[in-house]
Amino acid sequence: TVWMRLGTEITIVEMLETILPGMDVDLTSQAEAIFKKQGMKIMTSTMVSGANKVNGRFELSLVDAKAKKDKPKITCEKVLVSVGRKVDTSGLGLGKAGVKTDKRGFIEVDDQMKTSVPSIYAIGDVVGGKLLAHKASKEGEIAVEVIAGEDSHMDYRAVPGAVYTEPEIASVGLTEQEARDQNFELKIGRFPFRASGRARTMGMMDGLAKVMADKTTGKVLGVHIIGPKASDLIAEATLAINLDATAQDIAESIHAHPTLSETVMEAALNAEGRAIHILNK
CATH class of the missing domain: 3.30.390.30 (FAD/NAD-linked reductase, C-terminal dimerisation domain)
Structure with missing residues (x-):
């Protein structure tokens, strides 16, 4: 919405049925209605199947995510791809240290941020959950307090x-x-x-x-x-x-x-x- 307020025409292409998947249904429905009223174009249940550069602009080929049928192409100046993040702990030597990871590669910890190796702690995005800076900061506090001898525990019920x-x-x-x-x-x-x-x-x-x-x-x-x-x-x-x-x-x-x-x-x-x-x- 920042670029839109600066005068840029914005189109969001989302593969799922709603923007902001994972958020409460009232928020997603309100957000979609408000953003459309502001002038944003939102295309849900739509996939980008290809992109070509034509005369200095990008031409995106679109497919209906449900019907698997082609949709009209869109042309734009810039394309921002934002499809999420993938954990990469492969270069940390965790296996050699004996630190366990889950099937996705996230480091397994308990609620005191201890890994499978008692002397090694882990915090932040590498332990999974919500990938947020303030969540990582709190996990860091918990880890330090436990190292210092406090009986602190991480509570994930209320991470805004x-x-x-x-x-x-x-x-x-x-x-x-x-x-x-x-x-x-x-x-x-x-x-x-x-x-x-x-x-x-x-x-x-x-x-x-x-x-x-x-x-x-x-x-x-x-x-x-x-x-x-x-x-x-x-x-x-x-x-x-x-x-x-x-x-x-x-x-x-x-x-x-x-x-x-x-x-x-x-x-x-x-x-x-x-x-x-x-x-x-």
Whole structure:
């Protein structure tokens, strides 16, 4: 979205059915609608089968990922290939050291970041999971604390992630699909930024905050936000999951007004059927 705001025409070609695969369904559907409204072209369930340079421009051949039929070609000035990352630990001499890896090549560690060799620790992208800098930093802290004699353990329940688009996208905990796959009964609250006084004064009303909680215990299982300052707002949700807080705990905490953080509070209130500034369904 940065290049689009600078005046570049952007087309996203995605093989899967949605952009941002792996994120919560509300975020992906909102993101796709918002980006299209901004002028971005999004082609999902589409594969690039070939590329040729013609008169200084690139001509991409496209195929429908489901029907396996050719689609109209597109022509562009630049092509950015972003299809993920692959682990490469082959040159580290892990086998000689006796350090075990999984079938994909990631180093196997326990929740204290210990490898199969007691004196060797590993952190960051080489151990798999979410390939995020802040996750790696926390793993480093845990490893150092354990080496120093502390009984520290890594907790992966609440590792936030953010996408720095406009608007921002942030998520922590389980997605709705992951929670249902784990047989949780859910109570879900949503609050649109359009109903936030602060978002309205900023002229940034697209998006929503979503809070999911266990219907039995009330504990927060996941929070997903697309909207202004989402990467900052997700910190409250991360703390809530770390502390086993409930949606009611967030809902009953006084949030300064007018602030964007009220969207998380209102989403938690909506999960309890008590939202103030929208109708509760």
